[in-house]
Amino acid sequence: MAKMSVLLGFFVGFVLLGLVSSRNFEELYQPSWALDHFTQEGDTLKLKLDNYSGAGFASKSKYMFGKVSMQIKLVEGDSAGTVTAFYVSVIHMSSDGPNHNEFDFEFLGNTTGEPYLIQTNVYVNGVGNREQRMDLWFDPTKDFHTYSVLWNQRQVVFLVDETPVRVHTNLEHKGIPFPKDQPMGVYSSIWNADDWATQGGRIKTDWSHAPFLASYKGFEIDACECPVSVAAVDNAKKCSSSAEKRYWWDEPTMSELSLHQNHQLLWVRANHLIYDYCADAARFPVTPTECVHHRH
Template sequence: MASEGPNHNEFDFEFLGNTTGEPYLVQTNVYVNGVGNREQRLNLWFDPTKDFHSYSLLWNQRQVVFLVDETPVRVHSNLEHKGIAFPKDQAMGVYSSIWNADDWATQGGRVKTDWSHAPFTASYTGFEIDGCECPDTVAAADNLKRCSSGAEKRYWWDEPTVSELNLHQSHQLIWVRANHMVYDYCSDTARFPSVPIECQHHRH
């Protein structure tokens, strides 16, 4: 998902290629006001090429939750009370693509794309968007007001029951992080000698 412009917001699910027989990695990333570099990577508990699976995002005023087959794999919390920007005031669209990132994605760029297998295709099923539609003709401030819980219509994603993970979901996320996470930007001292400010406050 992404908004437009140089100061855009963006939430990414990215499947990173590998050598044949090695597990695929899924990378998530969050951009806020045009700034990303918030990557996390995990190996999945299944082979994503064998069948369809559900990859979804829950985005509300309190958090962004990345889910795989309804299991939360990442939470990006709203920490505006700590002075940290949160993506909430830009309408976002949904995009999907196949692109060549073999200069960095495939084992740090060691594995190159084998173009003899082209053309490459992606297939989707069960695609669904349950959100507040924001027409281009409506100003951003009006969009935010109309799509927030303060509007006349209350949306399910702004209900208190989904303002944070429930106990079962919290345990699922702990399990994912302990058993499947292979990279977290918050722990990368080579890239970030000073721990990114949001990492100091995120519980997950």
């Protein structure tokens, strides 16, 4: 019995920790604007965009490291000019402040019959301009698909149905800042962006097709919750593994993609990548530093 207790204590001491939150919207999130543009049908939440307003929601807590997922079904039919966004962000003082970190999924609507485009972006210390655009290997308006962001001290990974579509690696050893010292909230919204979203703004929103509806379910956060009252440096320590606790996102297998995931990412880039800021010599005559070092 004593030996069993010792073994049990050893196992408990090395259990992989995380904050596994429920799939219930009300427990994790709250509307942030246009409450009258929200509808709930069973376990499905719908956000509405019309010519009066869009809508958005935000997580009740902030987190540092872990994984955030949502199942989203995008606006059907003619969605030109609309943007549905899912992003993880920290904003200090204002969205234009020097400490603005953000990981973006933006789903750019299109005319009927044309594919949705996904734009991803990474902001670090207020600097973005790291856009990548791709189409998808399925129609995201016909069914729900899972969109996720994995964040740890080594990498940020964007995933679609668990397939990695982008990796942003920690290259601090090359002098490149990486977002790992500030808790971040989780947000989603739908709004009109017909000045740029569809074919560079050439195609405008057709309000005769309104309201535009984006549907959500399967809200999931497995991350380290950070109280607002705690200093960022203390949160960073709290959410990192130590001799007393181990978090799953700090495990060696989470520090980089597996061989299979690497193959998946290469397939996505070869078959679905449409635009990569790293290859845009017109915008960046000098290749951005991280592009020189990033393998993907």
